[in-house]
Amino acid sequence: MNLLDQHCIHGAAARDPAAIRARLAEVPDWQAIDGTIAREYRFPDYRATIAFVNAIADMAEAENHHPELTVAWLRCTVAYTTHSAGGALSDNDFICAARADAIYKAVHE
Template structure:
């Protein structure tokens, strides 16, 4: 079953370190950095960047799992961690990363 087939759950526990590599392999382009997974997305212009940011915001509200976003003119860095799991990675982070990838692909054809 794909990560896209799952939804975030409230109170998701932190993942064991051994579970992370297989999940990270399912979200190419994302990197594990200091208890987060993060990926930078690039766009043609600011308007496309902001449209993506708004789409990620809607996704985050629907999943009740919110990333940190760093927005620039033609780029957006998306970073996930699970605060309720002690700022560690949970399955929610990987589910949402996969869904953000799908949004990006849909918007850019990438």
């Protein structure tokens, strides 16, 4: 099932390394780093960066799965991990990564 057709579930289980590699193929601009997946997004101006951050916040609230956001001049880094899975990666992280990519694509088309 496509990641965008799924929603986060409470208590999602940690994924094993093979499953993480398979899921990363579905969100190719993301990298696995120290138990998280992360991606940096670039923007033409600061207002566009903040608009993206606000859209991510709305999505995170709707999915009840919240990323770490690092906001800087013309860029935002989004990082996910699942605390309830012991700080490991779960399907929730990949679902939200795909949703973040869709939000970014929508504002850049």
